[in-house]
Amino acid sequence: MNKKPFYITTPIFYPNAELHMGHAFTVTVCDILARYYRMQGHEVHFLSGSDEHASKIVRVAEKEGKKPAEFIDGIVEAFKKLYSELDISYDQFIRTSDKEVHWPGAQKLWNELVARGDIYKKSYSGMYCVGHEAFITEKELVDGKCPDHGTVPELLEEENYFFALSKYTQQLRDLITSGEFSIEPASRRGEILSVLESPEGLQDVSFSRPASKNAWAIPVPNDPSQTMYVWCDALASYITAVGYGRDEATFKKWWPASYHVIGKDILRFHAAFWPAMLIAAGLGAPTKLPKILVHGMITSGGRKMSKTLGNVVRPMDLIQEYGKDALRYFIAREIPTYEDGDMTPELFKAAYNASLANGLGNLANRIIVMALNYGVDLAAQPTLTDILARPDFAWYSAAFEKESGPDIHGAAQGVWSRIAAADLRIQQSEPFKLYKTDPEAAKNIVSELLVELWTIALLLTPFMPSTAVEIQTAIKEKRKPTLFPRK
């Protein structure tokens, strides 16, 4: 049976600084889903990338005394290094500065919006938050500052092209209410619906900037005085990456994306701007809209993790200290997929010791050592396909394929329940004591435990791929596994 191709995207990240744990969270969630769908036999395209035309990037580069391109290349390399250290199995990394892959499609999209009569020019003045790369309204300010960035917005007046977003308010509302355009979880759907249902509805949005102020961005077709403004450029990457404007057959194969995974701070762009643009460009016949999955924020000590607040946890530091799978574990199990989750070095260490050193690591060691000592071999080598076909494992796929959004946290919880159950079985049956009086009975128990450990390793594959392989290899090679030393 041919399974549907699975196309998943991370947001494209601003290369103004290294990625922190918040970003690593999004990317790892996508990776876990990509691995799950590959494991289930789907052809998968996993896209990530960098959003390179934002003015804040140029400012940071200048501060460091570097040319933007040189600065950005260095940061993008650091992104990719982190992906490789974290075993992120991305298929493509798109850079919006890529004139071959990205620009033709972004300009084609622009032309479609023009053809539809949805782009117009007007003079605009407003308060602009550089952190958000967006105009911000008076109502949104707290003490005259952007509540997310704590900075005073700049007053900007300029001639811009606008996208007629307001005219899509009603249509988007209908598509969301009918379930044809899906945003998960329900709380985020409600959040965007309340914007759509408010008396103001959606406002038209600025889609270009004067080229003089934004020279490095994508030129607006047929008007050299303007360049595209960040959101039209950035969102387009989801389609240009898979061929829009350059390779229609590939585009047709992958579009629409199965999931755009995002953080809640970019909800409006993905749940209003983007579907409206797709509909306007004739790409969004209702059933063709991608699903939007909105995760929560990683906080540190209860506050959103961000460079500005100075509470950033560096993923590389944790990987060096605890290993990549410890980080992947924390993201999958210790943080509820769709809610905010706190992460501090202390919390991380406690979770590591409890669930990895003592939990999984200890269990794997005990079982394998008993098997070696008593001469017990692996009695069966089920594959993941065998296991997932069994009704008693239906919970696993059910969690991953949940209609209301994949429940990665729930699937990981399920695996840890099995780890706890196996631990309990050792405690209660005490095979190491039983071996002295009834070696055959003890060996039977250990044999079952060994199959269970093998099964746990298989189930861990999307979450902790190298740990899964290490456990399986140790069992096959009849040696102790190298896992999680106590810290």
Ligand code: MSP
């Ligand atoms: N470039 C835009 C996205 C364009 S997508 C077409 C952008 N970039 S970003 O680098 O600022 O953020 C990228 C993603 O990281 C967003 O989904 C954002 O929600 C997420 N996170 C940033 N800080 C985060 C946390 N502290 N916790 C979880 N996710 C966080 O926005």
